[in-house]
Amino acid sequence: MLAGGGSGTLRPAPMPFIDVINNKIPLLASGVLPGASKVELLDMTLKTGRNRARLTGFDFLPAFGSAELRYNITEVVVMADLNGKSKDGCEANLASARPDYYDVISTDVYRPVWLSKKGLHIEVYAKFNSYLSGEDIGLDIALVSGVNLRGVDLPFENVRYGGVDPILQPMDTQSWSVSQESGDKYGSVEIDQQGVSLLKFYSWQSELVQPKTMSFTAQQGDLDDAAYSLWADTNWDDVFDVSVCSAGTVSNGKLSFNLADADMPDGRYEVRGDIVAVPVSDHLQLAFDTSGLNAVNTETGKPLQGTMVNGTAPATGAQIRLYTNVATLFSFKSADHELVVKEIPTASPNWQTVEPGTPDLVLEAFTASSTSLMYITHVAITATQGDLSSFTNYVMHWDTNSDGIFDGSVAGELVNEQVVFDGLLLTSPVGNTYSFEIRADARDDIQYGYLRAQLSGDAGISAKRPDGSALATDKIFEQYADQTRWSIYSGDGGGMG
Incomplete structure (x- = not known):
């Protein structure tokens, strides 16, 4: 039984009328540009008489003389002034949709919106493709749908349309x-x-x-x-x-x-x-x-x-x-360069994933040659991606006669975000090329880590002449190349990140 002693039958609600009044909007001085993301194509006021109605949807069609919507518009957004504060404009997003194959834009209202005789201000914006086709474009409101207080659909004849004719905005298609x-x-x-x-x-x-x-x-x-x-x-x-x-x-x-x-x-x-x-x-x-x-x-x-x-x-x-x-x-590169260092690019793919503890991974490879006798005294690498501490047991190997067999090696030390190989007195050949590889082991106590290493710029290699004088950095030519990015992944809770 209803409060007040009723019999339990709901009182029928009257069918309201919705008045849709199309308001005038200004022409864009510059026209619609490709990729524009907020162009107003319609401005409306919706109101009822004594009885309320709830908005449920909008249908839009191309205005008379408009270019096709589906080739130009990616989305139409319906905004409303729900808080009644003119300074906020139409702050609430009610509905959005894109044109279908038949050039119809049909939207459902996301939230309960009730119309009254006070009136509701609506603005309809369009987002445009980065390429435009046609001369002018505009929208016409084809259908406003709603229900009464009991959720009964309003008949089409209960929605009345008035106001100004929709305008066509010119499109500037030149690009x-x-x-x-x-x-x-x-x-x-x-x-x-x-x-x-x-x-x-x-x-x-x-x-x-x-x-x-x-x-x-x-x-x-x-x-x-x-x-x-x-x-x-x-x-x-x-x-x-x-x-x-x-x-x-x-x-x-x-x-x-x-x-x-x-x-x-x-x-x-x-x-x-x-x-x-x-x-x-x-x-x-x-x-x-x-x-x-x-x-x-x-x-x-x-x-x-x-x-x-x-x-x-x-x-x-x-x-x-x-x-x-x-x-x-x-x-x-110039004749003044006495030491030429060239990184060796990694064979594709240059992104590899290994398990924790994988040993002997090549992090950096380069060659060195010189125009006169000198000694390489220092080599350093730095991380261009990731973290050097994800790896351990850094060793630099070298091949002095290009036979593919290493002739020597030295261990590196992690110092101030670089791995350095110091104390070398490695003779740089005259008219010959040395090959270098820097290798390390993936740490076995982490689930995930990664590293892409490279010679440390001007600090990447140092040399001295037989008389003990240091070779200035502007006498060293360095050419960089892509090195492998090594990812360590245990597959057990680490996440690839």
């Missing part, structure tokens, strides 16, 4: 895309060497786009160590034989190419460097200046807006897309 190629991780060049391929990339753009500038920075080294030019391979024959810009300019830590008058069709491109005779640094690695790509729409004269970097764009979108990679790190 420029640049994608950097991956290359060898390390390389070496002679000082004063000409035409060194420093960085390669793909470039393609819309018909009405003219690139204006492209800039780079020195990830490592000094930009003043080369003179730069930009070349193109426009017929995909892997030959960069078309000059695009013969002279890049270096200023304020940026290398810039002026492309305003350049013919820059879709294709592959290469930044070349002529290495100077007296470099400031001993190595050079280029990287894209992520804010240094500029282009214009040749029809309107307007600059392209926004840059998406590796898939991340401003909320307002981006007409320039940049996908970066890591360029080759070049070391400069």
Whole structure:
């Protein structure tokens, strides 16, 4: 029995009417840009009369004259002003969905939302693809669904639609895309060497786009160590034989190419460097200046807006897309180098997993040769990934006559986050090459650990001449290469991390 002496039968609830009032929204001055993540396409007020109704869903269709939704919109989000504070805007997320194959967006409301005669402010935002198709885009509200106080669906005729017609937002589909190629991780060049391929990339753009500038920075080294030019391979024959810009300019830590008058069709491109005779640094690695790509729409004269970097764009979108990679790190070799040390790259795959206690793992391999008699007195390695303490029993072996048989070895010591091999008087050969391997055992008292080691830069190797004078670091040439990353994993509660 119900409170108050009722018979137990619920009193029927009346069927309310929902008024859907479409409000005017402004046109975007710059239009919808590719990758925009919050573009308002509808603004509505929903209200009832005397009786309440609960919202259950929305259906949207393309507005009359709109481009197809499914090729442009990745998601529509319905937001509402539930707390009634205008300063917060529409703070509550009610529903979201993406267009289906038939260009319908059908959403269910996530939470109980009750409508009353007070009215509820609704804003509908769209997230856009990084590539756009068509001229204009807009949404129309096709259906608002709800139930009464007893959960009975409202008839379609109980929802009334009014207000202004939906508007179409213009889309600016013009874009420029640049994608950097991956290359060898390390390389070496002679000082004063000409035409060194420093960085390669793909470039393609819309018909009405003219690139204006492209800039780079020195990830490592000094930009003043080369003179730069930009070349193109426009017929995909892997030959960069078309000059695009013969002279890049270096200023304020940026290398810039002026492309305003350049013919820059879709294709592959290469930044070349002529290495100077007296470099400031001993190595050079280029990287894209992520804010240094500029282009214009040749029809309107307007600059392209926004840059998406590796898939991340401003909320307002981006007409320039940049996908970066890591360029080759070049070391400069000269006749002044008296000792040449080159790391030996690891055979693929260079990521190996072993059990705790696995012995005799090769952590580092390199060669050494010299132009005159000298003695190697110190070798050190450091961790580029992981922790040296995950391994033990470090030993350096060497082969003096390239017969594959070690002729000597010395134990290393872990000191200040380096493993050092000191007290050596190992003669470096003249006109011959010594091979070195540094090995260690995976510790048996840990469940998980890992390490990728490398020579410790300028502190990685030291030598002295027969007269006892130390060889200066600028007389030692070091070329790096990928070394194996060793992971220790017991398979018993350690987790790969």
